[in-house]
Amino acid sequence: MPTKERIDRIKHLLARRQPDLQVVLEGVSIAHNASAVIRTCDAAGVLHLHLVSPRPELLSINKAISTRAEKWIEIHLHDSIAECLLPLKNSGFAVAVTHLRKDALDYTELDYTRPLAVVFGSESEGVSSAALALADHKIRIPMFGMVQSLNLSVSVGVILYEALKQRRAAGFYDHSRLTDEDCAVFLKKWLEPKGRKGGE
Numbered sequence: 001m002p003t004k005e006r007i008d009r010i011k012h013l014l015a016r017r018q019p020d021l022q023v024v025l026e027g028v029s030i031a032h033n034a035s036a037v038i039r040t041c042d043a044a045g046v047l048h049l050h051l052v053s054p055r056p057e058l059l060s061i062n063k064a065i066s067t068r069a070e071k072w073i074e075i076h077l078h079d080s081i082a083e084c085l086l087p088l089k090n091s092g093f094a095v096a097v098t099h100l101r102k103d104a105l106d107y108t109e110l111d112y113t114r115p116l117a118v119v120f121g122s123e124s125e126g127v128s129s130a131a132l133a134l135a136d137h138k139i140r141i142p143m144f145g146m147v148q149s150l151n152l153s154v155s156v157g158v159i160l161y162e163a164l165k166q167r168r169a170a171g172f173y174d175h176s177r178l179t180d181e182d183c184a185v186f187l188k189k190w191l192e193p194k195g196r197k198g199g200e
Contacts, residue, residue, distance in 0.1 A: 020115040027122035036153035042069035097135035104140035112163035
């Protein structure tokens with residue numbers, strides 16, 4: 001039986017989740033990186049993470065790296081980027097795709113307070129042409145080193161914390177952005193013993 005303290009803690013967590021800020025990983029094949037991204041999403045209050053991969057079994061979660069944050073994130077699997085992004089766009093989300101092209105917008109100049117899905121590509125290939133075709137915005141993290149690349153989880157962290165900064169300034173973490181019905185659904189799900197396997 002969950003204690004009152006645990007119930008209050010989960011309610012506090014749910015009140016700060018950002019359902020209209022979602023992360024998409026396309027073609028990521030290194031489980032270590034995917035697990036680190038899950039941990040970052042949880043820290044930033046992201047509720048929905050989408051994995052676009054024809055072989056999701058390659059992304060088995062490393063709980064030592066994710067610190068079991070996957071229990072508090074809704075992970076969605078998709079076979080193609082269109083299957084993932086088209087429903088989001090149809091429901092009012094803008095799509096921002098990370099890319100190193102010179103005409104991409106500096107990531108700090110994007111408005112993260114609107115419904116937004118941010119797409120990150122694979123470690124070796126980046127995002128696909130199909131993802132670029134569906135993008136409303138192309139964003140990049142400025143880099144001044146010889147190697148124009150950041151680790152995937154670092155890139156996700158940099159961008160999500162810009163989103164967190166903007167959303168905190170707008171008061172998005174001060175009140176629940178989930179409906180009462182959604183809060184009740186997640187509270188029930190997250191309090192179930194099978195959803196809490198392995199401890200906190």
